[in-house]
Amino acid sequence: MVPSRATVSPLPHARWWRAGVVQAVAPPGVVDLEPGYLEPGLLPVSEVLPLYAEALSEFGPAALTYGANAGAEPLRVLLGERHGCAPDEVLVTAGTSQALALLCGVLGEPGRHVVVERTSYDLGRRIMADHGLRVLEADADGEGVRPDALERALAGTGAGRVAFVYLTPTFHNPTGTVAGEQRRRDLLAVAARHGVPIVEDDAYAELCLDRVALPPPLAALAERRGVIRLGSFAKTLGPGLRLGWLEAEPEVVRALAARGQLVSGGALNHLTSLAVAMLLGDGRYDLRLSWLRAQLRLRRDTLMAALRAGLGESVTVDRPTGGFFTWLTFDPRRDEGALVAAARDAGVAVAPGSRFGGAGGTHLRLAYSLNPPDRLAEGAARLAAAWRNEESPR
Ligand SMILES: Cc1ncc(COP(=O)(O)O)c(C=O)c1O
Secondary structure (H helix, E strand, C coil), X not given: CCCCCCCCCCHHHHHHCCECCECCXXXXXXXXXXXXXXXXXXXXXXXXXXXXXXXXXXXXXXXXXXXXCCCCHXXXXXXXXXXXXXXXXXXXXXXXXXXXXXXXXXXXXCCCEEEEECECCHHHHHHHHHCCCEEEEECEECCEECHHHHHHHHHHHCCCCEEEEEECCCCCCCCCCCCCHHHHHHHHHHHXXXXXXXXXXXXXXXXXXXXXXXXXXXXXXXXXXXXXXXXXXXXXXXXXXXXXEEECCHHHHHHHHXXXXXXXXXXXXXXXXXXXXXXXXXXXXXXXXHHHHHHHHHHHHHHHHHHHHHHHHHCEECCCCECCEEEEEECCCCCHHHHHHHHHHCCEECEEHHHHECCCXXXXXXXXXXXXXXXHHHHHHHHHXXXXXXXXXX
């Protein structure tokens, strides 16, 4: 059965997709390839609509009171079954951003360091910086952070001065890379030797678009010892749900659940967590995932084909096996700011590579998640024309 999409079309609601309601909205006519959003038509309005009624019918007043501090048991049980851990190894969060903020508060004190991949999720770094943590960049290759670079960063910083290592080994934002199993084991060994926890941001893990076998998460390889894995429904259902979870050792979950915010307010997003439990419990979530992967695959393939046709050999367009983004590598003599400006003048918004750290070179990140295929093809054609006309190498 294909998820019903007929009941609530996004079109009658188009007037609400505007600044003041939605976080970031491109001006009319712009093909927005910048944010890691799902396109309005990919957001499961019809599927989510009945879930709140189902959760309220099933749980009654228990859905409207303060929830258990670690999150409602029905969702923790389902997440545990899905991800191979026990319910007491799961804490329900309000999404990865909130989980990261919680962890920064617990693991870090101002002035301590977090080791990140040289090119990595800009807003994750922002959350770390908000907590007074210093971001230390480690070199990477096509599989993410290199173990020797992690070793150097941890040894050079000194015991006790690194709060945690932050990694996105699966469908990395922005590069789309996936670390192989041996790389994962090597990184785990380095962090364990230094006694530093790893925070594994797995926001895109369920969005594999090709028939490839993914290596197990770091958390699974380490049986969660020394690893805290962050999951989110933001990329698979919708970020407006503000719902995610983390997997960690039971004592870590207990310590996090004992934080004042959770003791005071109970589970974050309690009713939504019960609503999503209805979706997870009877297979509807898996149907949704299959459908969404097919939609994203079509968008990725459309954008890649149009970019390659338009740009030829002059730009390397990475083909990610999952997630939302493709990473473009230009001749390093080309100016990133000029490429972004040329794109903007042609009516296309793109993300500059330098936003994600100091990798060097000239890169841009393009999201294929926010537009239907015809708009992606249009965006790629505009980019190819704009960059052809843009000043050639200095
Ligand atoms: C790597 C990564 N982590 C976390 C997030 C944010 O997750 P959430 O919406 O669950 O806070 C994003 C969204 O762009 C992301 O790309």
